[in-house]
Structures are given as structure tokens and as C-alpha cells.
Amino acid sequence: MKEVHLDMIAHLQPNTSWTLDPLQIVPTLAAAAFYARRVLTLRDRGTPVPRWRVALFALGILTLLVALVSPVHALGERMFSFHMVQHVLLGDLAPLALLAGLTGPILRPALAVMHRLRFLAHPFVALPLWALDLYAWHLPYLYDAAVRHDSVHALEHFCFFTGGTIMWLPVLETLPAPEWFGTGAKLAYIAAVRAVETVLGNVFFWSGSVFYAVYQHQNRLWGLSALEDQGVAGAVMMIEGSVVTLVALAWLFLRMASEGELRQQLLERGLDPRAVKRAVRYGRASSLGEVARAEGAPGEPGGSPARTPHASP
Numbered sequence: 001m002k003e004v005h006l007d008m009i010a011h012l013q014p015n016t017s018w019t020l021d022p023l024q025i026v027p028t029l030a031a032a033a034f035y036a037r038r039v040l041t042l043r044d045r046g047t048p049v050p051r052w053r054v055a056l057f058a059l060g061i062l063t064l065l066v067a068l069v070s071p072v073h074a075l076g077e078r079m080f081s082f083h084m085v086q087h088v089l090l091g092d093l094a095p096l097a098l099l100a101g102l103t104g105p106i107l108r109p110a111l112a113v114m115h116r117l118r119f120l121a122h123p124f125v126a127l128p129l130w131a132l133d134l135y136a137w138h139l140p141y142l143y144d145a146a147v148r149h150d151s152v153h154a155l156e157h158f159c160f161f162t163g164g165t166i167m168w169l170p171v172l173e174t175l176p177a178p179e180w181f182g183t184g185a186k187l188a189y190i191a192a193v194r195a196v197e198t199v200l201g202n203v204f205f206w207s208g209s210v211f212y213a214v215y216q217h218q219n220r221l222w223g224l225s226a227l228e229d230q231g232v233a234g235a236v237m238m239i240e241g242s243v244v245t246l247v248a249l250a251w252l253f254l255r256m257a258s259e260g261e262l263r264q265q266l267l268e269r270g271l272d273p274r275a276v277k278r279a280v281r282y283g284r285a286s287s288l289g290e291v292a293r294a295e296g297a298p299g300e301p302g303g304s305p306a307r308t309p310h311a312s313p
Helices: 002-012 022-044 051-069 071-076 080-100 104-116 123-136 140-148 150-172 183-206 226-267 273-281 285-295
Strands: none
Touching: 022 051, 022 104, 022 150, 051 071, 051 080, 051 150, 071 080, 080 150, 080 226, 123 150, 123 183, 140 150, 150 183, 183 226
16 A cells, blocks of 8 residues: 555656657757857857857757756646746747847858748748647647657657747848838737737637646646646746747837938938848948948048949848
8 A cells, every 4th residue: 555655646746857858959959069160160260259149049059958858848748838838948939049149150051051941031931830830739639649659749849949930030030031021010020920829828728628638637736737737838828928029029119219210320321222221121230331431422521422332131
């Protein structure tokens, strides 16, 4: 009887073990190694990567490892709420941090591949692909299969990470987005993304029935029933999405105000409006101003109305 009692206690205790799955860890570490090598190479060439970008990429790698290796993964096998934490780390926060840490020079060795993937940065491609990925993997059949089978689970994680990366591409423009997709359009895009996510989060939060059989017969952890756990998962999805949205919208609003001021300053120098628009959008306003002074744009000492420098994408 004592052994049976101990077995029951052990089964009711949360699994806080660490997971070391080479199928998921090796690609993460390989990406970190590639990035570190490029950073060192560029530093040696006299074109160092800004420290804040390196810090963000490192944060992205750390976020991936927390999602894949830490007890969050093991707890997600028994609790939907922890599985949701894992999903927002993999599908939202990690891709955002990793993409923010990238620059054109870092990606130059993969330029040919990146050019072929440029269509993914179109918002009318990225948003539907991300939404389809998000909703498909939360269908009961696929979700239960992912929790029960390691290979399907690894595929699910890959899809969430890839979908999140594609979703953020048009905003951060790691690959160039369409010319019309400026800061104002990005505000609307972020709002649309969060609306799609909020609908799913509300379904989990307000539903009166448990969607996933894999959690239905699990022993309670911390006194939460499967239905209560599902509600917590919905809350996690909505709260994380709300925080990220507020930060992203604040950043975009500030950027839009700054861009307006820079654009006006450059236009007052008589520069080509199209060149000004592209330079401001891609953070090259100062470079365009220096070129204007060197070449003598109208409005500058010794300027000539015949010459207006153009910014490259």
C-alpha cells in the first residue's frame, strides 16, 4: 500500500525535468553559431553589428532554449496552459527577437535563398499563412497527436516558429516588404494579427467544454481542472498578445512621428521625394543627407538643382 501511495503522489507532482532533444536543440545552437561567426567576421572587416542587435538575437536564442529545454516543455505535456506558454515563446517572442537581431550584412551569405523567399514578406501572404498555421495546429486531432507523438510535436514546434517568423517579416522587413507597406500600414497589420489571435484566445477562455482529450484525463496539478487549465491557456494567449501589441504599436507610432520629421527636413533640401521616402523607411536618412551635402543638393551651399541623389533599397 505504501508503494502504491508513493506512486500516486509522484504522479500528481508536476514534471519539472529538463528536455534534451537533439532534433530541436541542434538547429538552435547551429543558428547561434552561424550568427556568432558572422558577427566576428563583420567586426574584423570594420563593419560591426550593433550591440543591441546582438543582444536581441541572443535573447531570441535563449527564448527558444527556454521553450524547448526547460521544464516548460515537460509541463506542457500535462497542462494546456504551459503548452500555450511554450507556443507563444516559440511562435511569437523568439521569432521577433531573432529577426530584430539580423541585418543585411549578416544574411549576405544566404542572399540567393533570401531573394527567392522575398514573397513571404508580403503582408497578404504572411498574415494568411500565419493564421492558417495557428488555427490548424489547434484543431483537436492535430493538437492531441502533437502531444502524444514526439515527431509530430517537433513538427508542430517547427511550424509555430516558422509561422511566427513569417508573420513578423513584413513588420521588421528582414526581407523587403512592398513599397506601399509603410509604417501606417504596419500599424493596421499588427492590429489584424492580434485580432486573429484574440478570437482563438477567447474561444479557449470562454468555452464550457474541454477541447483536447489528451488533457481531459490528466490528474489535476495545482488544483486546476482541465477546463480551468484551458481558460488559463486562453488568458496567456491574450495577455501575451496584448503586451506585445502595445509595445509594437507604441514603437510604430514613435517611428511614424520621427519619419515625418525626417522626411520633411530632407524634402526641404530639394531631394527626390521617392529617394527620401525609401531612405527614411529603411533608416538611411542620415546617409542620404550626407550624400546631398557632398553632391551639392538644392538648398545646400553650392548646390545644383540638376542633381538629386537616390537611395537604394
